[in-house]
Amino acid sequence: MWWYVGKRLLQAIPVFLGATLILFILLKLRPGDPILNLAGNKPVSQEVRDALAAQYHLDDPLFVQWFQFVKSAITFDFGETFAGQPVFDLIKETFPVTVTLAVMALSIDAILGITLGTIAGLRRNGWFDSSMLVISLAMLAIPIFVLGFVMQLIFGVKLGWTSPTVGSDWTIGDLILPAIVLAIANFAYTIRLTRTSVAENLSADHVRTARAKGLSERMVVRRHVLRNSLVPVVTYIGINLGSLMAGAIITETIFNIPGVGNAAYTAIFKGETSTVVAIVTFMVMVYVLMSLLVDLVYAVLDPRIRYA
Amino acid sequence: MRLTRRTRLAGVALIAAASLTLAACGGGSDSEGGGSNDNVITVYGTNPQNPLIPTATNEVGGGDPLNNLFSGLTAYNSDGSIVNEVAESIEPNEDSTVWTIKLKPWKFTDGTDVTSNSFVNAWNYGAKAENKQLNNYFFYPIAGTDDEGYTADGADTISGLKVIDDTSFTITLKSPESDFPLRHGYSAYFPVPDAAYDASGKITKEYGEAPIGNGPYKLTKAGWERNKQISLEPNPDYTGSHKPKNDGLVFKFYAGGGTDAAYTDVQSDNLDVLDQVPPSALTTFESDDQVSAFNEPGSSFSSMTIPERLEHFSGEEGKLRRAAISMAINRPQVTEKIFNNARTPATDFTSPVLDGWTEEVPGNEVLEFNEAEAKKLWAEADAIAPWDGSFQLAYNNDGAGNKEFVDAVTNQIKNVLGIDSSGKVYPTFDELRKEVTDRTIKTAFRTGWQADYPSMLNYLGPIYATGAGSNDGDYSNKAFDKLVSDASAAEGDERYKLISEAQTLLLEDLPAIPLWYQNATAVASKDLKGFEFNWQQKPDYYKLTK
Numbered sequence: 001m002w003w004y005v006g007k008r009l010l011q012a013i014p015v016f017l018g019a020t021l022i023l024f025i026l027l028k029l030r031p032g033d034p035i036l037n038l039a040g041n042k043p044v045s046q047e048v049r050d051a052l053a054a055q056y057h058l059d060d061p062l063f064v065q066w067f068q069f070v071k072s073a074i075t076f077d078f079g080e081t082f083a084g085q086p087v088f089d090l091i092k093e094t095f096p097v098t099v100t101l102a103v104m105a106l107s108i109d110a111i112l113g114i115t116l117g118t119i120a121g122l123r124r125n126g127w128f129d130s131s132m133l134v135i136s137l138a139m140l141a142i143p144i145f146v147l148g149f150v151m152q153l154i155f156g157v158k159l160g161w162t163s164p165t166v167g168s169d170w171t172i173g174d175l176i177l178p179a180i181v182l183a184i185a186n187f188a189y190t191i192r193l194t195r196t197s198v199a200e201n202l203s204a205d206h207v208r209t210a211r212a213k214g215l216s217e218r219m220v221v222r223r224h225v226l227r228n229s230l231v232p233v234v235t236y237i238g239i240n241l242g243s244l245m246a247g248a249i250i251t252e253t254i255f256n257i258p259g260v261g262n263a264a265y266t267a268i269f270k271g272e273t274s275t276v277v278a279i280v281t282f283m284v285m286v287y288v289l290m291s292l293l294v295d296l297v298y299a300v301l302d303p304r305i306r307y308a
Numbered sequence: 309m310r311l312t313r314r315t316r317l318a319g320v321a322l323i324a325a326a327s328l329t330l331a332a333c334g335g336g337s338d339s340e341g342g343g344s345n346d347n348v349i350t351v352y353g354t355n356p357q358n359p360l361i362p363t364a365t366n367e368v369g370g371g372d373p374l375n376n377l378f379s380g381l382t383a384y385n386s387d388g389s390i391v392n393e394v395a396e397s398i399e400p401n402e403d404s405t406v407w408t409i410k411l412k413p414w415k416f417t418d419g420t421d422v423t424s425n426s427f428v429n430a431w432n433y434g435a436k437a438e439n440k441q442l443n444n445y446f447f448y449p450i451a452g453t454d455d456e457g458y459t460a461d462g463a464d465t466i467s468g469l470k471v472i473d474d475t476s477f478t479i480t481l482k483s484p485e486s487d488f489p490l491r492h493g494y495s496a497y498f499p500v501p502d503a504a505y506d507a508s509g510k511i512t513k514e515y516g517e518a519p520i521g522n523g524p525y526k527l528t529k530a531g532w533e534r535n536k537q538i539s540l541e542p543n544p545d546y547t548g549s550h551k552p553k554n555d556g557l558v559f560k561f562y563a564g565g566g567t568d569a570a571y572t573d574v575q576s577d578n579l580d581v582l583d584q585v586p587p588s589a590l591t592t593f594e595s596d597d598q599v600s601a602f603n604e605p606g607s608s609f610s611s612m613t614i615p616e617r618l619e620h621f622s623g624e625e626g627k628l629r630r631a632a633i634s635m636a637i638n639r640p641q642v643t644e645k646i647f648n649n650a651r652t653p654a655t656d657f658t659s660p661v662l663d664g665w666t667e668e669v670p671g672n673e674v675l676e677f678n679e680a681e682a683k684k685l686w687a688e689a690d691a692i693a694p695w696d697g698s699f700q701l702a703y704n705n706d707g708a709g710n711k712e713f714v715d716a717v718t719n720q721i722k723n724v725l726g727i728d729s730s731g732k733v734y735p736t737f738d739e740l741r742k743e744v745t746d747r748t749i750k751t752a753f754r755t756g757w758q759a760d761y762p763s764m765l766n767y768l769g770p771i772y773a774t775g776a777g778s779n780d781g782d783y784s785n786k787a788f789d790k791l792v793s794d795a796s797a798a799e800g801d802e803r804y805k806l807i808s809e810a811q812t813l814l815l816e817d818l819p820a821i822p823l824w825y826q827n828a829t830a831v832a833s834k835d836l837k838g839f840e841f842n843w844q845q846k847p848d849y850y851k852l853t854k
Contacts, residue, residue, distance in 0.1 A: 034738070047437045047438075047458075047462075048437050048440050048444070048458075051437075051438075051440050052440060055440075082357055082358070083355065083356060083357045083358060083359075083534075084358070084359055084513065084516065084517075085534055089534075090534075090535070093534065093535060094535070149568075152572055153572075156572065156576060157572060157575050157576050157598070160576070163576070163578065164569075164572045164573065164575075164576050164578070165569045165570075165572055165573050165578060167560065167578075168533070168535065168536035168537065168561070169536075252563060253563065253566045253568070253569065254566070254568065254569060255569060256562050256563055256566055256569035256570070256573070257563065258535050258536065258561075258563045259563070262563035262566075263535075263563075266563075269706070269736065270357070271738070
């Protein structure tokens with residue numbers, strides 16, 4: 001198995017190179033002029049313009065820029081933001097809160113989604129199943145920013161149960177509301193997916209065999225139905241961690257969470273190529289690692305899957 | 309290799325541990341924040357984008373803290389007039405080209421004296437291209453700089469600055485400017501102490517992170533915490549006119565500039581002042597009983613520019629068409645319906661907050677909605693050369709309300725003049741500005757101006773004078789240039805008369821079509837007292853208490 005893990009980690013290298021190159025090309029295609037932006041639309045002499053361009057490597061040909069970036073990235077040197085902060089520090093500052101938020105959302109998503117989905121699947125077409133269908137459709141239909149603002153208004157401003165915004169002195173408690181908001185859209189999918197998967201497995205041969213052996217219903221559900229049903233769900237949830245981190249930007253803005261989504265957004269706006277590339281590359285790596293983790297969890301869930 | 313039961317358990321434990329560690333990473337810092345002093349005011353801010361050096365800061369995130377950390381030669385009163393701050397006296401010669409400055413005894417917070425050199429060296433530094441400061445532009449009136457405000461020929465110093473002794477120096481200008489002292493409350497002209505420079509004469513990185521100033525406030529020990537906040541406390545040795553009435557200011561940063569989150573924080577008392585109301589709250593903030601609301605005409609001016617170089621917009625034909633378009637726009641309707649009265653229809657090219665502003669500028673009836681006259685002028689232009697094509701107005705979609713107002717204005721033009729008219733969208737401000745700056749833009753575009761110092765001339769010269777830095781439409785009118793330079797040299801009523809005449813010329817030519825003045829809007833928490841807008845559309849921070 002370790003050989004497999006090693007192989008997968010080696011595969012991350014071409015992914016890293018490819019992703020950064022694509023990012024460089026995309027950012028190059030972004031029209032506009034970062035220097036003009038930096039100067040606040042006041043006249044800048046050619047001399048200063050050149051000096052600034054050189055400082056942020058905006059003047060080199062694309063491949064040279066990319067090569068420079070990769071070379072320094074190996075030593076975790078990602079250059080500086082326009083504000084003079086090392087990009088690596090920015091990432092160190094912003095990643096923990098985003099990761100925590102994503103993991104919290106993911107936990108809510110996984111625990112509630114799988115539980116409710118399983119119950120719905122076991123009582124297929126019952127009242128619980130039907131009401132879950134309606135509720136999850138409703139959750140899918142409400143855009144995240146509507147939900148965010150409404151929940152912020154109700155629980156943060158009107159009821160005062162929690163602080164409506166998070167800010168930089170964040171605590172786990174502050175993040176509960178944003179995590180719920182972030183989890184809700186995915187959570188609806190998880191319910192649907194678990195429910196269908198469980199319902200399918202209920203009529204599978206090995207479940208009938210297990211019942212025939214005289215196993216208790218609880219055992220049957222836990223050992224044979226659920227475990228088999230979880231493979232697609234785990235895939236979905238695992239890949240979700242990446243999109244939760246990348247997609248948290250709306251939630252981050254609504255609740256003023258100083259996370260990585262906001263940092264990337266600000267950087268894209270200012271045309272800070274190196275900052276954007278560094279942040280997005282980190283996200284790509286999170287994706288790569290998560291999909292590796294998902295593959296390994298398969299083996300835990302289903303003994304027939306082996307990695308050699 | 310097959311996963312054994314043990315490796316499985318280990319795997320689960322690892323995931324659990326990982327999420328706990330990650331969760332723990334951020335939780336720790338709760339105790340240090342807040343510093344719940346009752347009379348410390350928290351205000352909305354964004355992380356500064358440049359080092360906190362007066363000549364390097366050109367955006368509001370760094371500008372607001374700087375304005376409280378430093379004092380210039382003069383300071384602005386709330387109404388835009390000035391009082392001498394560090395200056396004992398600022399005296400012009402006969403034609404207002406040479407200014408002699410005498411300083412009061414004044415200290416930086418590190419205990420060193422503010423001397424003539426504190427000013428002169430800081431300006432020399434800011435104007436030298438090699439130092440890549442971004443406020444070079446502010447030095448262009450001084451002799452010995454080029455049109456962009458850099459020292460001429462890359463010299464180390466500006467030749468127009470002469471130090472006489474520790475407490476006096478002279479400034480020689482390129483041309484007469486009677487309101488020159490008005491500029492000196494602006495942050496680009498603040499003094500910098502000797503401690504800021506390293507052995508090679510460069511301002512150090514450390515200084516840019518924790519500047520030593522001479523203003524009403526100084527940084528607390530925590531100072532600038534990146535992406536979090538900047539904390540200021542009153543400077544006990546400050547003797548100027550902006551003596552703080554509160555026990556400190558905290559500029560709390562909102563990630564990505566999120567004013568929506570800040571608004572919610574004001575509602576729930578987590579933030580005391582938000583100096584710009586988010587578009588989502590504009591319809592409701594004045595009736596929101598959880599906040600105190602403020603809404604007044606402000607100092608930023610919005611217009612649209614139709615350059616002469618566009619087809620059908622040059623010469624006499626262009627003049628007629630511009631006037632027709634101006635009269636086809638129903639400004640009050642747009643400010644009311646689109647902006648919920650957070651804009652005020654323009655009646656000139658400046659701003660109502662300024663000294664000398666008047667509603668009665670001869671010729672400003674061209675800014676009133678007049679369907680019949682608009683049609684008539686358009687027809688006259690068609691007689692010169694028949695119109696073809698479509699009238700497009702370019703805007704940047706990253707500014708709130710731009711799309712809405714452009715849609716409204718182009719629809720009004722379409723309906724009144726019976727021509728095809730629509731908006732042309734640019735995703736970001738800098739993309740629009742790039743095409744405007746390199747003159748490749750093929751349409752009319754939205755423009756605006758926020759003054760750097762409270763003078764009506766600052767709304768005219770830098771935008772419409774021949775060859776001026778922000779003359780996006782390449783407007784050139786010798787008579788206008790002369791009136792502006794005469795007004796610069798004149799004083800009192802004579803000055804305002806000349807300004808009015810210059811504006812009348814602009815109203816004939818319409819190098820930009822004035823649309824509206826942007827109102828200053830703000831919300832504050834209920835228990836905050838002493839809120840008053842100054843001419844920069846900011847509260848006077850030193851007056852705030854609770």
